[in-house]
Amino acid sequence: xxxxxxxxxxxxxxxxxxxxxxxxxxxxxxxxxxxxxxxxxxxxxxxxxxxxxxxxxxxxxxxxxxxxxxxxxxxxxxxxxxxxxxxxxxxxxxxxxxxxxxxxxxxxxxxxxxxxxxxxxxxxxxxxxxxxxxxxxxxxxxxxxxxxxxxxxxxxxxxxxxxxxxxxxxxxxxxxxxxxxxxxxxxxxxxxxxxxxxxxxxxxxxxxxxxxxxxxxxxxxxxxxxxxxxxxxx
Numbered sequence: 001x002x003x004x005x006x007x008x009x010x011x012x013x014x015x016x017x018x019x020x021x022x023x024x025x026x027x028x029x030x031x032x033x034x035x036x037x038x039x040x041x042x043x044x045x046x047x048x049x050x051x052x053x054x055x056x057x058x059x060x061x062x063x064x065x066x067x068x069x070x071x072x073x074x075x076x077x078x079x080x081x082x083x084x085x086x087x088x089x090x091x092x093x094x095x096x097x098x099x100x101x102x103x104x105x106x107x108x109x110x111x112x113x114x115x116x117x118x119x120x121x122x123x124x125x126x127x128x129x130x131x132x133x134x135x136x137x138x139x140x141x142x143x144x145x146x147x148x149x150x151x152x153x154x155x156x157x158x159x160x161x162x163x164x165x166x167x168x169x170x171x172x173x174x175x176x177x178x179x180x181x182x183x184x185x186x187x188x189x190x191x192x193x194x195x196x197x198x199x200x201x202x203x204x205x206x207x208x209x210x211x212x213x214x215x216x217x218x219x220x221x222x223x224x225x226x227x228x229x230x231x232x233x234x
Contacts (some may be wrong), residue, residue, distance in 0.1 A: 003017035004096055054066045062092050068122075
């Protein structure tokens with residue numbers, strides 16, 4: 001098997017020729033929006049086993065790694081809302097990209113990796129603390145529960161539940177993250193859902209199971225959400 005290192009404007013892809021990809025990011029490129037730059041800088045390096053891949057695409061614009069659904073908690077929680085796809089590497093050497101892609105595809109076939117969703121996470125979430133402070137609440141994970149401690153700035157519907165509200169991790173079925181959009185009133189949020197969550201949910205500022213994200217803390221909230229997702233699913 002052939003190993004290789006592919007340099008892109010989004011970072012570097014290192015294929016060991018056996019079954020592991022190392023993705024190294026650099027957020028210093030000029031012209032990036034604040035969220036994309038912060039995300040790339042904070043990601044640093046990710047280790048991706050070939051079993052996490054559904055396909056490898058090479059085009060005139062670069063190389064793209066297509067992950068299996070359910071393989072990466074970070075990708076699962078973003079819902080495609082991050083402007084920079086961390087698995088898209090434009091402006092690469094096309095000959096080297098095709099060589100690496102062929103080798104990865106051969107490995108996928110040899111290991112009989114299915115294109116179906118993964119039954120477990122195959123990438124580790126980025127490191128995140130057990131506590132996250134937002135605009136209207138502080139989230140914390142301890143003793144198998146997620147707790148929302150509401151601030152004085154929280155809306156009346158949240159305060160009506162008391163100073164805090166908590167839910168067992170085992171009852172959480174989904175974690176949603178939306179970044180701040182950059183215009184007045186378009187605040188980012190992190191919220192969870194359980195089996196009893198209604199289909200029609202109130203706005204995040206009124207939803208007891210939601211926390212408004214502080215300005216500039218989108219990546220902190222994203223990493224917290226990705227780690228939380230791995231705690232509710234194996």
